[in-house]
Amino acid sequence: MxxxxxxxxxxxxxxxxxxxxxxxxxxxxxxxxxxxxxxxxxxxxxxxxxxxxxxxxxxxxxxxxxxxxxxxxxxxxxxxxxxxxxxxxxxxxxxxxxxxxxxxxxxxxxxxxxxxxxxxxxxxxxxxxxxxxxxxxxxxxxxxxxxxxxxxxxxxxxxxxxxxxxxxxxxxxxxxxxxxxxxxxxxxxxxxxxxxxxxxxxxxxxxxxxxxxxxxxxxxxxxxxxxxxxxxxxxxxxxxxxxxxxxxxxxxxxxxxxxxxxxxxxxxxxxxxxxxxINDIDTLRNTYIERINNHRFSAKANILRLKSLTLLFGSPIISIPLLAEELAVSYNTANQIIKDFIAMDILEENRTSKRNKLFTCQQYLNALEHEYE
Missing domain, CATH: 1.10.3290.10 (Fido-like domain)
Known part of the structure; x- marks a missing residue:
């Protein structure tokens, strides 16, 4: 031995x-x-x-x-x-x-x-x-x-x-x-x-x-x-x-x-x-991009939403003030982006936070935590 x-x-x-x-x-x-x-x-x-x-x-x-x-x-x-x-x-x-x-x-x-x-x-x-x-x-x-x-x-x-x-x-x-x-x-x-x-x-x-x-x-x-x-x-x-x-x-x-x-x-x-x-997350990201592009926003609004998506795939939980700060836009503009993302099934409201209103990209979190067989 x-x-x-x-x-x-x-x-x-x-x-x-x-x-x-x-x-x-x-x-x-x-x-x-x-x-x-x-x-x-x-x-x-x-x-x-x-x-x-x-x-x-x-x-x-x-x-x-x-x-x-x-x-x-x-x-x-x-x-x-x-x-x-x-x-x-x-x-x-x-x-x-x-x-x-x-x-x-x-x-x-x-x-x-x-x-x-x-x-x-x-x-x-x-x-x-x-x-x-x-x-x-x-x-x-x-x-x-x-x-x-x-x-x-x-x-x-x-x-x-x-x-x-x-x-x-x-x-x-x-x-x-x-x-x-x-x-x-x-x-x-x-x-x-x-x-x-x-x-x-x-x-x-x-x-x-x-x-x-x-x-x-x-x-x-x-x-x-x-x-x-x-x-x-x-x-x-x-x-x-x-x-x-x-x-x-x-x-x-x-x-x-x-x-x-x-x-x-x-x-x-x-x-x-x-x-x-990586493949699953990239597929999800492309699905979201397609949803945004198919929504027929103005060119400027589309760019902001694609930038917001990039932010979400770095930090999938976000608040309206944080999104406004990251994009250098008004609170109202950030709020509208989040409303649009909720309508497109990209974001959902996080009910666990009572004091700070947070929004979660749950499908992204699921992709991160999914256990493969």
């Missing part, structure tokens, strides 16, 4: 310290199952990148997919909220629900990490992960977990006691070296990096969410994925017990191959789901 790390004893505590990647003694075996799954993942990845390149206003889709990953990844940690809550909260005057705030933090963390990689040109490194962790735990009781710093105390994760705090900087440095200098297949590499990160468990809190975000960031940095429109946590959440089991069996059984098979299945199913969802 392959050994994937060693135990060190300090006092009465036995800490597990993973060996540096890639796996060795023996090296990772690319068996027939892995090779077949890898080929399928590459096929679906190509399709996903192609459709992401073609869709107009891709920022709308990117935001929606970041929300889905944020919700799924947080749900694995017992943090539950809904797409409706995420879109509604910024429009309300009420205090943010704790779980919703934690998911909003995750969304900001993703955007921050992407900014550091793309706009700042930073390599994926401890600096990026620590900065992202700061955003992730910036509010919603996360402040108690020392945001932006590696843990300074011993923790237990199930039967695992991860490496002692003083070992974490060097272990994370080894992970950096692997990410940037190993020549393994990038898809496989991201899966191995994830299990290594979760085994080190470098933070007091937020390890799972940062570790799953690391997958997407690695695929984007390596240019395997063009945009953050993949949500692997969709599969991890559906198979949560197996997810934890496969991670743990790398340590207890040396079974990297079993983990990689599970991981490739997760990427494949997530890519299929993302691809289908």
């Amino acid at each position: 392959r050994t994937t790390g060693s135990y060190t004893t300090l006092g009465s505590t036995h800490y597990f310290i993973p060996f540096a990647l890639p796996p060795h003694d023996p090296p990772l075996h690319l068996n027939n199952t892995i090779i077949e799954l890898y080929g399928e993942v590459m096929l679906y990845l190509g399709r996903l990148n192609e459709i992401a390149y073609k869709i107009p206003n891709k920022e709308q889709f990117i935001k929606a997919y970041i929300i889905k990953e944020a919700i799924f990844s947080s749900a694995i940690e017992g943090i539950h909220t809904t797409v409706l809550d995420i879109y509604t909260q910024p429009l309300l005057d009420t205090k943010v629900n704790k779980n919703t705030q934690l998911v909003l933090n995750y969304m900001k963390a993703v955007e921050h990490a992407l900014f550091l990689l793309h706009s700042e040109g930073l390599p994926l490194s401890s600096r990026v992960l620590l900065s992202t962790h700061t955003i992730l735990l910036s509010s919603g009781e996360g402040e108690k977990a020392n945001p932006g710093n590696y843990r300074k105390q011993t923790v237990r994760v199930g039967n695992l006691i991860p490496a002692p705090p003083e070992e974490i900087p060097s272990l994370m440095s080894q992970l950096e070296q692997y990410i940037h200098y190993d020549t393994s297949l990038e898809i496989i590499k991201s899966g191995l990096a994830h299990v290594y990160f979760e085994t080190v468990h470098p933070f007091l809190d937020g390890n799972g969410r940062i570790g799953r975000l690391l997958i997407v960031l690695m695929l984007i940095q390596s240019k395997m994925l063009s945009e953050p429109i993949l949500y692997p946590s969709y599969y991890f959440k559906k198979h949560q017990l197996e997810y934890y089991q496969k991670l743990d069996e790398v340590r207890t059984k040396g079974d990297y191959e079993g983990w990689i098979i599970f991981y490739l299945k997760a990427l494949k199913e997530s890519m299929i789901d993302a691809y289908r969802r």
Whole structure:
């Protein structure tokens, strides 16, 4: 059986310290199952990148997919909220629900990490992960977990006691070296990096969410994925017990191959789901455009309604004042647009908000939350 790390004893505590990647003694075996799954993942990845390149206003889709990953990844940690809550909260005057705030933090963390990689040109490194962790735990009781710093105390994760705090900087440095200098297949590499990160468990809190975000960031940095429109946590959440089991069996059984098979299945199913969802959302958008164009508005009124539709596919819950502000039009003009959209079955009044009159593009929300068989 392959050994994937060693135990060190300090006092009465036995800490597990993973060996540096890639796996060795023996090296990772690319068996027939892995090779077949890898080929399928590459096929679906190509399709996903192609459709992401073609869709107009891709920022709308990117935001929606970041929300889905944020919700799924947080749900694995017992943090539950809904797409409706995420879109509604910024429009309300009420205090943010704790779980919703934690998911909003995750969304900001993703955007921050992407900014550091793309706009700042930073390599994926401890600096990026620590900065992202700061955003992730910036509010919603996360402040108690020392945001932006590696843990300074011993923790237990199930039967695992991860490496002692003083070992974490060097272990994370080894992970950096692997990410940037190993020549393994990038898809496989991201899966191995994830299990290594979760085994080190470098933070007091937020390890799972940062570790799953690391997958997407690695695929984007390596240019395997063009945009953050993949949500692997969709599969991890559906198979949560197996997810934890496969991670743990790398340590207890040396079974990297079993983990990689599970991981490739997760990427494949997530890519299929993302691809289908983009198609469905784009079909819905085109249906709405056809309804607007068939209504025979004046040229100016038609343009305003198409702009309003673009706004809705970025934020499918809206108020009259917000629409007026976004379009730089009067309250009455915005009100008329919303009335027209209600008549065209694009919007409906949101009855959950008593103080602020809100309107929801429910079919868009349904498309985001629909569970495919």
